[in-house]
Amino acid sequence: MPQDSNRKTVLDPFGTSVVADYERLYKEFGIEPFKPLLSRMPNPSMYIRRGIIFGHRDFDRILNAMRKHEEFAVLSGIKPTGEFHLGTLMTAKEIIYFQQQGAQTFYCIADVEAYEDNKIPFEKSEKTAVDNVADMLALGLDPKRAYIYRQSKEIRVKDLAIIFGRAATLATMKAIYGERHIGLYLSALIQAGDILLPQLEDFGGPKPTVIPVGIDQDPHIRFTRDLAQRFQRKYKFILPSSTLHKLMKGLDGSPKMSKRQMNYFTLHDEPETIAERISNAFTGGRATIKEQRKLGGVPEICPIYENCLFHFVEDDDKIIKTYHDCKTGTLLCGEHKKQTIDIVLKFVKEHRRKKKKFRGKAREILQEKQ
Amino acid sequence: MPQDSNRKTVLDPFGTSVVADYERLYKEFGIEPFKPLLSRMPNPSMYIRRGIIFGHRDFDRILNAMRKHEEFAVLSGIKPTGEFHLGTLMTAKEIIYFQQQGAQTFYCIADVEAYEDNKIPFEKSEKTAVDNVADMLALGLDPKRAYIYRQSKEIRVKDLAIIFGRAATLATMKAIYGERHIGLYLSALIQAGDILLPQLEDFGGPKPTVIPVGIDQDPHIRFTRDLAQRFQRKYKFILPSSTLHKLMKGLDGSPKMSKRQMNYFTLHDEPETIAERISNAFTGGRATIKEQRKLGGVPEICPIYENCLFHFVEDDDKIIKTYHDCKTGTLLCGEHKKQTIDIVLKFVKEHRRKKKKFRGKAREILQEKQ
Numbered sequence: 161m162p163q164d165s166n167r168k169t170v171l172d173p174f175g176t177s178v179v180a181d182y183e184r185l186y187k188e189f190g191i192e193p194f195k196p197l198l199s200r201m202p203n204p205s206m207y208i209r210r211g212i213i214f215g216h217r218d219f220d221r222i223l224n225a226m227r228k229h230e231e232f233a234v235l236s237g238i239k240p241t242g243e244f245h246l247g248t249l250m251t252a253k254e255i256i257y258f259q260q261q262g263a264q265t266f267y268c269i270a271d272v273e274a275y276e277d278n279k280i281p282f283e284k285s286e287k288t289a290v291d292n293v294a295d296m297l298a299l300g301l302d303p304k305r306a307y308i309y310r311q312s313k314e315i316r317v318k319d320l321a322i323i324f325g326r327a328a329t330l331a332t333m334k335a336i337y338g339e340r341h342i343g344l345y346l347s348a349l350i351q352a353g354d355i356l357l358p359q360l361e362d363f364g365g366p367k368p369t370v371i372p373v374g375i376d377q378d379p380h381i382r383f384t385r386d387l388a389q390r391f392q393r394k395y396k397f398i399l400p401s402s403t404l405h406k407l408m409k410g411l412d413g414s415p416k417m418s419k420r421q422m423n424y425f426t427l428h429d430e431p432e433t434i435a436e437r438i439s440n441a442f443t444g445g446r447a448t449i450k451e452q453r454k455l456g457g458v459p460e461i462c463p464i465y466e467n468c469l470f471h472f473v474e475d476d477d478k479i480i481k482t483y484h485d486c487k488t489g490t491l492l493c494g495e496h497k498k499q500t501i502d503i504v505l506k507f508v509k510e511h512r513r514k515k516k517k518f519r520g521k522a523r524e525i526l527q528e529k530q
Numbered sequence: 531m532p533q534d535s536n537r538k539t540v541l542d543p544f545g546t547s548v549v550a551d552y553e554r555l556y557k558e559f560g561i562e563p564f565k566p567l568l569s570r571m572p573n574p575s576m577y578i579r580r581g582i583i584f585g586h587r588d589f590d591r592i593l594n595a596m597r598k599h600e601e602f603a604v605l606s607g608i609k610p611t612g613e614f615h616l617g618t619l620m621t622a623k624e625i626i627y628f629q630q631q632g633a634q635t636f637y638c639i640a641d642v643e644a645y646e647d648n649k650i651p652f653e654k655s656e657k658t659a660v661d662n663v664a665d666m667l668a669l670g671l672d673p674k675r676a677y678i679y680r681q682s683k684e685i686r687v688k689d690l691a692i693i694f695g696r697a698a699t700l701a702t703m704k705a706i707y708g709e710r711h712i713g714l715y716l717s718a719l720i721q722a723g724d725i726l727l728p729q730l731e732d733f734g735g736p737k738p739t740v741i742p743v744g745i746d747q748d749p750h751i752r753f754t755r756d757l758a759q760r761f762q763r764k765y766k767f768i769l770p771s772s773t774l775h776k777l778m779k780g781l782d783g784s785p786k787m788s789k790r791q792m793n794y795f796t797l798h799d800e801p802e803t804i805a806e807r808i809s810n811a812f813t814g815g816r817a818t819i820k821e822q823r824k825l826g827g828v829p830e831i832c833p834i835y836e837n838c839l840f841h842f843v844e845d846d847d848k849i850i851k852t853y854h855d856c857k858t859g860t861l862l863c864g865e866h867k868k869q870t871i872d873i874v875l876k877f878v879k880e881h882r883r884k885k886k887k888f889r890g891k892a893r894e895i896l897q898e899k900q
Contacts, residue, residue, distance in 0.1 A: 276696055318688055325713025326646055330700075333712055342703055342719065343695025345712045 189378065191215040191404060197223055205257040206474060207250070207405060213372075215404040217381060221368040222401050226261055233358035233369040234258035237268030240288035241278050243426035244295045246471055247374070247408055247417055254372035254403065256300045263370070264363070265306040267296060268354045269526070272311040276343035282312055286526070293522035295427065298514035307363070308525050311350055316360060320353030321346060327390045336379045352384040355400050366395070371402045378404060408470060409463045413442035427508055434508065435501045438464065444486070445493035457486040457493065464493070464500050472503045559748065561585040561774060567593055575627040576844060577620070577775060583742075585774040587751060591738040592771050596631055603728035603739040604628035607638030610658035611648050613796035614665045616841055617744070617778055617787055624742035624773065626670045633740070634733065635676040637666060638724045639896070642681040646713035652682055656896070663892035665797065668884035677733070678895050681720050686730060690723030691716060697760045706749045722754040725770050736765070741772045748774060778840060779833045783812035797878055804878065805871045808834065814856070815863035827856040827863065834863070834870050842873045 185191045194216050198204060200223060207213045225232035236251045244252070259265040269292065271285040280288075293308055311317055325346075333345045359366045371381060381402045388397040409415055410423030417424040425434045444462030446452040459465035465486065473479040485491035555561045564586050568574060570593060577583045595602035606621045614622070629635040639662065641655040650658075663678055681687055703715045729736045741751060751772045758767040779785055780793030787794040795804045814832030816822040829835035835856065843849045855861035 272692055275692070279696065312689070312692070315685060318692070319682070322642055322645070322682070322688070322713070322716065325716045326649065326711060328712040330709055330711065339700055341696060341700065342698040342712070342715045343692070346692065346695045346716055346719075349712065349716075 185215060185375070189382070191217060191378065192219075194219070194403070200227070202226055203261060205254070206476075207254065207257075207470075208403075209476060210469060210479075212250075212470060213254075213403045213405045215375070216402060217378075217385070217404075218399060218401040219370065219403060221398070222370045225368050229262065231364065231367050232263050233266060233363075233367055234263040234372065235266035235268065235355060235358055235369060236372050237270045237354060238292050239270045239274045239278070240285040240292055241274050241280060242288065242419075243428040244292065245417065245424050245426045246467065247424075248292075249299075249427070249471065250374070250405055250408070251372055252296055252299055252301075254405070256296075258370060258372070259302060259305060260300075264358060264367070265301070266354075266358050267293075267301065267306055267308045268314075268317075268357075269293070269308075269310040270347075270351065270354075272350050273347040275312075276341075276347040286310070289526055290519065290522045291428075293525060294515045294518045295511075297518035297521060298511055303521065303525055310526065311347075311354065314354075314357070316362065317350055317353035317357055320356060321349035323391065324349050324352055324387045327387060332383065332386075336383055348380065348383065351380055352387050355381075355384045356388055356395070356397055359395065359397050366398050368398055369400045371400055373402055373404060374407050375404050376407060378402070409466055411437055411441040411463050413461065413463055427511055431505050431508065434504060438467075438497055438501050438504065441497070443493040443497070449492060452492060453489040456489040457491070459483050459486045462486075464496055467504070468500060472500065472507060555585060555745070559752070561587060561748065562589075564589070564773070570597070572596055573631065575624070576846075577624065577627075577840075578773075579846060580839060580849075582620075582840060583624075583773045583775045585745070586772060587755070587774075588769060588771040589740065589773060591768070592740045595738050599632065601734065601737050602633050603636060603733075603737055604633040604742070605636035605638065605725060605728055605739060606742050607640050607724060608662050609640045609644045609648070610655040610662055611644050611650060612658065612789075613798040614662065615787065615794050615796045616837065617794070618662075619669075619797070619841065620744070620775055620778070621742055622666055622669055622671075624775070626666075628740060628742070629672060629675060630670075634728060634737070635671070636724075636728050637663075637671065637676055637678045638684075638687075639663070639678075639680040640717075640721065640724075642720050643717040645682075646711075646717040656680070659896055660889065660892045661798075663895060664885045664888045665881075667888035667891060668881055673891065673895055680896065681717075681724065684724075684727070686732065687720055687723030687727055690726060691719035693761065694719050694722055694757045697757060702753065702756075706753055718750065718753065721750055722757050725751075725754045726758060726765070726767055729765065729767050736768050738768055739770045741770055743772055743774060744777050745774045746777060748772070779836055781807055781811040781833050783831065783833055797881055801875050801878070804874060808837075808867055808871050808874065811867070813863040813867070819862060822862060823859040826859040827861070829853050829856045832856075834866055837874070838870060842870065842877060 186193060192215060194208065194213050195211065197219060198208065201208060222232055234255055236255050238248055255265060255267060269289040271282055271289065274280040274285045275282060289310060297303060328345070328349060333348065337344060337348060355371055357363065358369045373381060381400065385399045388399050391397065408417060410417045410421060412421060412423040414421065414423060425437045441463055443464055444458035444460065446455055446457065465482065468482060469479055473482065482491065486496065556563060562585060564578065564583050565581065567589060568578065571578060592602055604625055606625050608618055625635060625637060639659040641652055641659065644650040644655045645652060659680060667673060698715070698719060703718065707714060707718060725741055727733065728739045743751060751770065755769045758769050761767065778787060780787045780791060782791060782793040784791065784793060795807045811833055813834055814828035814830065816825055816827065835852070838852060839849055843852065852861065856866070
């Protein structure tokens with residue numbers, strides 16, 4: 161049976177992690193669906209092909225730059241609060257993808273945010289940052305073509321925060337971040353500085369810039385686009401674009417990964433811990449094997465399937481087959497968990513091997529920016 | 531008649547610009563009266579002798595350092611929004627006084643505050659700053675023994691603002707500054723950074739520091755002392771001390787100098803303008819000459835007398851005589867205005883001559899800090 165007919169039998173293998181209300185996002189917040197752009201993407205990433213990146217703001221101008229081989233930038237970052245997990249891995253892969261498509265690349269260690277929001281002292285976040293950068297290098301970020309920096313050491317983003325401060329009303333800050341201390345608001349202004357850093361003269365001036373984020377980060381993007389507009393006369397900013405990805409569920413099926421619930425694993429956990437977490441995960445399986453053989457599983461709600469879809473099964477045909485086998489009751493949860501544990505542990509082992517080699521380089525990169 | 535008996539006849543020649551309610555300041559806000567320290571001051575300045583500096587916070591530790599010739603610092607600054615006037619002149623003289631008493635000296639150009647609070651772009655405030663620093667040098671600040679800097683260029687104060695941000699609650703900021711944009715709150719944190727800058731390791735570590743301010747600035751001092759307390763474990767800060775001076779009235783007798791009311795003059799105004807403003811000033815005179823000869827004037831409410839008391843008559847015996855002559859109806863307002871115009875114009879002329887020589891040096895000092 162050729163794969164094509166297989167495809168016809170499936171409903172939507174990429175329909176997991178459904179965002180509560182797409183239509184509302186599109187209509188109320190001005191987020192545009194990504195799908196109409198898909199056919200024009202020269203070399204779509206797995207996230208784009210699978211609709212995991214489901215929305216965007218002004219991505220057209222990035223797409224045009226990609227198609228015409230014109231200058232554009234990608235920026236994102238990480239809050240250095242801990243080890244890479246499957247959530248941070250998403251943004252990481254997105255940055256690397258855009259770098260490979262020719263983007264001038266910026267990777268920001270959000271240590272000011274880690275300090276203001278999570279009370280992590282700079283001495284501590286520096287160590288985590290080295291680890292996070294080593295992860296990025298192991299995943300394929302080319303440091304020669306990337307500007308990797310810590311917020312606390314980047315004078316230009318701090319100065320942009322001061323400049324932008326005049327246009328940040330208390331009402332706006334409270335609407336986005338709630339009633340918080342001033343440091344948290346300041347870190348939001350610094351983040352706006354990060355997003356617009358690629359457009360400063362030091363980096364070649366205004367250019368289309370894409371910020372790959374999870375849907376939960378969209379308010380930052382809107383806030384920054386508003387600031388870019390207000391300071392356009394001075395800096396000639398082009399409003400930054402974004403891609404928006406769906407968020408991964410926790411392994412217990414709850415809508416968010418959470419440290420307190422221990423419902424996810426990091427790339428640094430022991431293999432036994434990872435295997436155990438996956439084994440104990442919630443699935444889209446039925447109450448009994450008999451029932452599952454008869455009715456099929458529900459991959460749409462299954463975190464194991466989601467792990468494979470988002471990260472561990474790169475071949476589209478293979479993931480479609482998995483979806484089909486689950487739906488038809490051919491693939492049972494125990495078997496799928498076993499398969500998944502094997503792929504994950506293989507990936508983690510390989511990743512750590514590579515990462516080890518990059519630790520020195522990562523330290524060097526961050527020390528240059530002291 | 532010897533001067534001493536003169537003294538007995540006057541009530542309080544230094545009692546002008548009465549702060550509304552001293553007792554309340556002392557009791558509610560923990561400000562201490564300066565008077566009890568006066569007898570121990572090795573070389574009291576005119577402001578101290580005349581009670582213009584009427585209050586303080588923890589000045590005892592400055593006094594001890596002065597008496598024992600131990601290390602201490604003085605810091606204050608100017609918001610570069612315009613020319614020196616008699617108000618800015620007060621702080622200027624206070625800094626220079628403490629420098630002459632052996633203080634490690636810091637002079638801060640508050641250009642971030644000028645930007646956030648008064649919308650003055652940095653390019654513009656830089657020019658004003660050069661002018662302000664030239665004023666300071668002409669007044670006698672020794673640049674070789676002073677650290678003169680712009681907030682916008684001083685990485686350490688900006689970084690202290692980030693550090694302090696975590697402890698600055700919205701409630702505190704609103705209580706001190708009202709409902710303002712985030713940039714204004716940020717500039718308040720930067721000002722706290724200024725005040726504690728002299729205590730960083732780069733400047734020799736923790737030390738008693740005095741901040742000479744007007745009574746209206748006391749909330750900043752309290753805010754900074756609170757932050758110094760919270761971050762004491764990390765930085766070993768000694769709570770900064772302050773001296774508090776009375777505020778000068780406007781020439782129209784209103785309680786504040788105000789640009790809009792044009793009720794003051796700057797050191798840069800034309801001699802004719804200065805003479806005119808003084809001539810047209812409100813005084814403590816009576817309705818008719820006859821009445822004034824009989825009842826005497828009221829120097830306590832007179833801005834002309836205040837100008838002399840605060841700035842232009844340095845000899846205590848002379849100012850006491852003026853007070854006495856006014857009180858007894860000997861000195862009439864017209865005559866006193868004429869005398870005052872002469873002294874002021876002489877001072878301004880001499881000041882400008884000196885200042886001209888220092889303009890190049892001022893530019894050089896600020897450019898070093900780029």
